[in-house]
Every structure is written in C-alpha cells, then in structure tokens.
Amino acid sequence: MAEIQLNSLAHSYSRHPAGSEDYAIRRMSHTWHKGGAYALLGPSGCGKSTMLNIISGLLEPSEGDVLFDNVKVNELSPKDRNIAQVFQFPVVYDSMTVYDNLAFPLKNADMPKAKIKAKVEEIAAILELEAVLHKKAKGLTADEKQKVSMGRGLVRDDVSAILFDEPLTVIDPQLKWRLRRKLKQIHEQFNITMVYVTHDQLEASTFADKIAVMYDGQIVQFGTPRELFESPNHTFVGFFIGSPGMNLIEVEPTEGGVRFDGIDVPLSEHLMEAIRADQSGNIKLGIRPEFVHLTGHAADDTYPCEVRDIEDLGTYKIVTLQLGGQTLKARVDEDQEVTSESVHVGFPRQWLKLYVDEFLVDERGAKEQAE
C-alpha cells in the first residue's frame, strides 16, 4: 500500500482552457495517507471520477504531479501503479467461473496455486459468494456480478490502493448496508489504502474514517464525519452534510457583530478583526438545525420568531421558523413541546459559525483551508 500525494493538481478536459470554469479539477494539493479508509464525497459533476482516474492512471492530469510514496507516477499505467479499481458497473469475465474471475489478478501476479485458492476462498467467504463460486459469471444477478467485481479488487493485498467509484449503485438497497460493512471489515483486516467515491453522505460516513468533501473541482474539507458535522470549513459542507443542512444567513458587519433584517448578533473581537481584515461583502452566519436553541421564554441572547411548520419524524421534529426575513430550521427532540406560534430562538456561541467568502473563520480569527 502507498501514500498518495497530489501536488498542485489541476485537470481540464479542454485543450485550451480559458478560465477556472474550464477545469474539472481546480488547482489543489492533497495527501491520502497509507492504510486509510477514505471517502471522496460530493455532488454529481464536482470532479470525483476525474480525481479517481488521475490517481489510478486512467487519466493524465493537465497540471501537477501524482506521487506514490514520494515517487512521481504521472507517466505510469494503472497496472504499473499497482492500483485496483472497482467501477459503478460490474467488470467481470462472463465466460469464466466466479472462482477464475477472483483468481485472475492473482494468477497475473504469479501467485502459487495453493495461495490463490486460500485467498479466493477467503474473499468469497467475506463477500458471501461461496454458493456461486464454481458457476459461470454469465448467469449471475447484477448484485452478484458487482460482488465479484469488488472481489477482484480485494483479492490482492499487495496493491498500492483500491479505488471504488460508486460501487454500490447497482446493488439492492438491503444488500448495500451489508456490503459497506464488509468493505470496512476488509479494510480493518488488510489495512489497504482505500478511496471510496460516493455522493451519499451516509455511505461515506459508514465506510470512511475521514471524508474529503469535493465541491466545484476542489476538496473543500478533509475530516472525520464528526468534524464535518460540527465544524464545516465551507458553507457547501454545512449545506451538503446533515439533514436538513446548516442554516446559512447573509449578514452585514456592524460595530461589535453582524446584522440581518434589523437583528443584531454580537461576535467576539477575534471574529470582528477577521471580518475587518477581509473586507469582503460576502459574510454569512451558519448554525446547524441541531444546535438552534428553541425556548418559550425571552432572554438577553434570544430573538422572537414565528413557527411556520412542525414536521414530526418519530424520534425528532424539524421546526421551520421565520426570523425576520429568514427561514430557519431547528431539529428538536420528540418530547420537546413546540406548540405556540411564537417562540424564542437562540444561537449558542460555540455552534454559531462565521463564513467569509464561503470559508469558515475560526475563533482565532484564522480562515480555514482544506488540508
């Protein structure tokens, strides 16, 4: 397995890119550490497959370098990079048995027969393919074929990394969860560097130790699921992670804080300094629905607002609030009474985030950047 470094990487499918909008990957650097289980998460078209294909060698980047364990591999083919890649749709040899499909990468690597048998049987057991091991791949269901495809990626534990590009798309929803657990189990067992592309946050957080959130051709945050939830580096992460996403409010600076719709929110001197230093017209406050404080009583740090809707989702409720011209969401426990049409809303200081030009400004006044 290898540490994979992307240095000043950029990619445009256009031969003569005119500006940043012509780039599928905008200039960025990133390190995938050895043995990590990572997810690359982002909406359709943000550049996930492009990045995966650059790592595997299916695509040569227009700018920058790809390094495996500090060695530049830009010119090496996927085979020479020793990468296994599992795609959205199954890649299997229909005329071969499941056993031979799984054994194929090992035979190519000249592994002794007895070792091949042991390894194929081990992976077949993990993927629950034993019953069809000696059947031709042609007659398998789509689920089974994709399991074989995944198995072909997983049999070799000498690979630099295994890259998964939305591998569970064709899998039955009930099986999806089990396969994700299996992938995690395989990762724990063999400790191979794995990068798993998905646009599904649940899939990303159940598989990965760390998630790279990609937006508009760049990784805007690389963190644990908890970090992405508690401290989104970028407004897109706030909006994309969580259900519903973060409340984001456009504000204007005042003497000691920010204001929207005539409502003043005080901020620390550190944050005010950052606002003054940036001189940006794009300032937002962000707070997750889970951290919005709802109360029936007014206090110094609460604001009166109207309840527009209450959606009961069993173990919790999503309350839609109107505060000035803003619509906010609050997530409250099922047993919290929210009856009146008018309540008071508070923003606990530790969960209230400030974004300047879409990036988080932390309490030290420093602007966060993706790793």
Ligand SMILES: Nc1ncnc2c1ncn2[C@@H]1O[C@H](COP(=O)(O)OP(=O)(O)OP(=O)(O)O)[C@@H](O)[C@H]1O
């Ligand atoms: N072969 C290609 N030629 C030209 N443009 C391409 C090509 N492949 C991808 N693109 C463009 O590059 C951008 C990034 O695409 P990419 O497939 O990497 O995104 P993605 O995040 O993997 O999306 P999806 O989840 O839909 O596969 C998109 O604007 C896409 O239209």
